[in-house]
Amino acid sequence: MENHVLVIHCPDAKGLIARISAVVFRNNLNILAMKEFVEEETNTFFMRSELSGNLQSALLLQELRQELGKEAYIVINPKQKKDIVVLCTKEHHCLADLLTRHHFGSLHARILAVIGNYEYLQDITQRFEIPYLYISHEHKDKFQFEQELIQAILPFKPDYLVLAKFMRILSPEFVARFENKIINIHHSFLPAFIGANPYKQAYERGVKLIGATAHMVNNQLDEGPIITQQVRAVNHSMKLKEMIDAGHEVEVSVLSHALQLVLEDRVFVSGNKTIILE
Amino acid sequence: MENHVLVIHCPDAKGLIARISAVVFRNNLNILAMKEFVEEETNTFFMRSELSGNLQSALLLQELRQELGKEAYIVINPKQKKDIVVLCTKEHHCLADLLTRHHFGSLHARILAVIGNYEYLQDITQRFEIPYLYISHEHKDKFQFEQELIQAILPFKPDYLVLAKFMRILSPEFVARFENKIINIHHSFLPAFIGANPYKQAYERGVKLIGATAHMVNNQLDEGPIITQQVRAVNHSMKLKEMIDAGHEVEVSVLSHALQLVLEDRVFVSGNKTIILE
C-alpha cells in the first residue's frame, strides 16, 4: 500500500486543520507527515500531507470540497509522473541532464517532447528516443513564433513547460496560457549585472561566487517566483570560459533540484514568491 | 499579541491531528504553521505548531491531556528563554561566541553560569558578568568530580547543559540525570579517525573537508542523536594549526545553530536519532 499526497491551499480560517483532518480521519486515513504554512500577509493557508490507508479518492475530494468551499485548491494524489515538454535553444547542459535522468527513471516526469528553436540539440534528444520538434524563430514575429510553439505544445497537454536554457523572451500572452506551469533557469550574480554578457561583466568585476536561480515564469523572463538558488565559488585565475562552465554546472544542479520540488508538489506560488513545503 | 508554540509527541494513532486541531479550534486559536512527522519505525507522532489567538494555557493543556492520554508529551509555549549552564575546559572559541550572543540578547537563552575544569576561561566569562565556577578534576576520581559538578549545577535548575568543548568524558550516571538535556559539539572527519589526535591524522591523510557535529549526549561522549552538522574545505597547503583553526570555526557555527534549534523547541529525540521540525 503506497502513501498518498494531499495538497491544499485556500484562504485561511480558524479551525481549518481541524476540519481537514476530521475529514481525513472519517475517510479512515492516517496522516504520516504534514507541512502547513499560513502566509499572514495574504491570509492564505498552504498544506501538503502524506497519508496512508485505503484511499477512496472521489469521496475524500467531495467531502473536502464541501468543507472548504469552491475557492479551495485541492489535489489528491497528484500525478506521480508529470508530463513535461522541454524548450531549449543551443546549450545542451540542462537538457542532457534531464534526458539522462528521464532515461533512468529518476526524473519523476515523462518528457513528452523537446522543442528547440535551433537544430543543435536534435541529435542528443533522439538518442534517448524523445521526439524533437524544431521550430525556428527566424523570419517570424514573436506572435507567429509563439503561435507555432503553442500549436506544437498543446497536443501533448503537458503539466509543465521546462525552459532548459530557452533563450527567447516569452510574451505575457504566452505566459498567461501556462500560468505557474513554466519553469525557467538563469544565472545569477552578486551583484547583479544588467545588460549584455553578464558573465563578462562578472568576470571583469572579479566576483567570487556565481549562482543560478530556478523560478516560475510570470510575465518577465528572469523574474517570477523563485523556486531555488545555488552558488559556486569562482576565482581570479579562472578564464571567462571557465566561469561560464562553472555557471552551467550550477544551472544543471539548480534546475534538477527545482524540478524535483515542483514534480513532488512541494512548490506553491503566492504572488511573486513561493512557499516550499519540503 | 504574540504567537504561541505547541509541541507534542506521543504514540501515533489515526485521527490524531483531527483530535488535536479540534481542541485547538475549540480554544479559539488559529494554527499559523504546523510541522508534523510520524516515524513509522517507532510509530511515534511528532508535532510543532505555531498558534495565534488568546491562549488560556491551563485549559488547553487539560483538554489536550484528556484527548491524548498520559503517555503524550505536551508542551504549550515552552519557555522563550531557556536557562543554560555551560561546561568548558580550555578552548575559548565556542564559549566566547555563546557569551557575546548572550550579551547582545541573540542567544534565546539565559546563561546562568559557566563551569570550567580549568581557570583559563574565567576571565572572559567574568567580562560578561556571568558567574564562573572553577571545579578541577585533578586528584579526584570521576565519581567525586561529577558529584561536585552536579552539586554546582543543580541549584541553577538549568533547562540544558551545553558542553562548549568540555573535554571530560561523562559517566552514564551523570548523563542519565540530564537525559536529552546535554548538548555537545565535536569535530568530525570523513573518514573518521579513531584514537588520539584526530586532527593530526586528518592532516596526514590530506582530507579536503573537516566538519563538526552537535548532538545530544546519551551514554557516550561523541555518540548520541545528531542535531546538526557542517563542514568546511581545507587543503594541502594548510598547516596542522590552520586546520585546527578551521575546525574551530565550524564548531562555533554548528554549536550556535544546534542551540538555536534546541532553544526553539524544534529538536525531538527518538532513540538514537533526532527529528528536527524546522
Place this chain on the structure above:
Amino acid sequence: MENHVLVIHCPDAKGLIARISAVVFRNNLNILAMKEFVEEETNTFFMRSELSGNLQSALLLQELRQELGKEAYIVINPKQKKDIVVLCTKEHHCLADLLTRHHFGSLHARILAVIGNYEYLQDITQRFEIPYLYISHEHKDKFQFEQELIQAILPFKPDYLVLAKFMRILSPEFVARFENKIINIHHSFLPAFIGANPYKQAYERGVKLIGATAHMVNNQLDEGPIITQQVRAVNHSMKLKEMIDAGHEVEVSVLSHALQLVLEDRVFVSGNKTIILE
C-alpha cells in the same frame, strides 16, 4: 627559524621569476611555497612566496629593487600583526566577533581603536579594553564629520580601516586618503535590490539565498574590488527579522575570512578586481 613572506607585483616581463628566484637563491633562501599570477589584460605580475632561511631583509630588498626597478611593489616579511582601526555604527555582530578574536589572539591584527558614530558599541568595546572614540555625524556636514574621523584615525597610523557595519557613505576624498586600505562588508542578494530596505525587498521577493560581500572600498560604498563572498539558505517560513539575523551571520563570517586574507598579505587589488593568492 620562522618562514618569511615575500610579496611582489609589477609590470610583467619575460624572465621575471627567473630573476626574482635567482636573487632569492643568492641570498641563500629556499622557496617553500610560491603563488604567481599574470593578469594578461593589464600585463601585471603578482607573486606571494614563503621563504625559509637566514634572511637579511635590507640586502634582499636592495637586490630585488635593483632587479625589478622602481615601479615594482616589493614587501619582505610584511608585519605579522597589522594595526587596524574599526569603524562602526549601531550593529554589534561584526564588531563583537572582531573583539573576541582580537582578545584571544586569533585575529592576526592589533585593534588600536574603535570609532563609532553612535555610543551603542562603547560598552562592548571597553569590556575588551580597546579605546572607543565616539564621533557623532549629527549636525555636521560630511566634510566636517570626515575631518574629525581623519583627525581621530591618523595618530594610530593604522595599516587598515575596517568598516564593521559603518553606515555612513564615505566621500571620494576620504577614500583616496586610505587607498586599498579600507575593508567593507555588506549584504548581497540574488537578484540585487536597489533602494531602501533591501532585506524587506528580498523577503517580499522570497529569495532562497542571502549573502554578504567583503570588498576594498574605492570611491563608492558598496562597490570596489571584491575580496570574498558567502551565502546562506533562507526560506519562506522565516520572518523578516530571521532573514536579517541570517544575513548578519554571513556578514560576520565573510568579514572574518576577508580580514584573514588581507592580514596575511594574500589580497592584491588590480583595477576593480582582486587577485587572491591563497
Place this chain on the structure above:
Amino acid sequence: MENHVLVIHCPDAKGLIARISAVVFRNNLNILAMKEFVEEETNTFFMRSELSGNLQSALLLQELRQELGKEAYIVINPKQKKDIVVLCTKEHHCLADLLTRHHFGSLHARILAVIGNYEYLQDITQRFEIPYLYISHEHKDKFQFEQELIQAILPFKPDYLVLAKFMRILSPEFVARFENKIINIHHSFLPAFIGANPYKQAYERGVKLIGATAHMVNNQLDEGPIITQQVRAVNHSMKLKEMIDAGHEVEVSVLSHALQLVLEDRVFVSGNKTIILE
C-alpha cells in the same frame, strides 16, 4: 598561440625555482601562472606552471632534465585530452554523467571504452557510440577476473582508469599495475560506518550530512590519496531511498570535479595524500 603547461616534482633543493625559471627564460617562454609547493615532511618540490611563447618541447625537456637530474618528474604540455577507460557495475549515475560530458566535449578526456561486470550499462554506453566490454566476475576467482580486465584494458593504453561505481575490490597486484592511475569514488559519512549497508546505518543514525570522496586507488578500495570531497544536507524526513539518491548526486558531482583536477594535471600524489595545485 596557446598556453603550455609545465609540471614538475622532484626532491626539494635551494634555488630550484631559480634554475627552472632560468631554463624557461632561456627558452624564450613567459610564465603566466605558477603554483609551487614544498612538502616539508618529505622535502619534495611540486610545481605547475602555465607558459606562453613559442615552445620547443624537446629542447626545453632536455635542458630541464640536465638541470634537475634523473630523479625529477617532468612533463611538458601533458596531453590535453587524456585517454580513459571507465569501469562500472550496475549503478548508472556516474557513468551517464561521464558519457554526456564526453559527448559534448566538456570532459577533457577521450573515453576509449567502458568495461562492466554486468550488462546493465551496455545500452546507455552504446547510445553514445562508446565500446562496452562485458566482463563478468562470476565463476572466476579474483586473479582470473582481473587478468581478463587487464587483457581488455591494455590495448587501449589508457592514461587513467575511472571506477565509476565499480563494486569489485581490486587486488594490490592489479592496483600496482596502474599506480596513481586509478580514480575511485565512494560515499562518505560523518561518522564513518563500517560494515555492510552504510546508507542504512547512516539513515538509522539520523546523520544530517552525507558526502562523497574521490581518491586515487592504492592498495585498498576505499583508502588512498583523497582528491576531493563534498557533502549534501539530508534530514529525518528522507526515506532511505531518498538518502541514497542524494548520495548519488554528490558522487556524480565529486567524481566530475576530481576528474577535472586530474585531467588538468593539477593532482600530485605524495604518500597517502594529494597536493592539488589549482
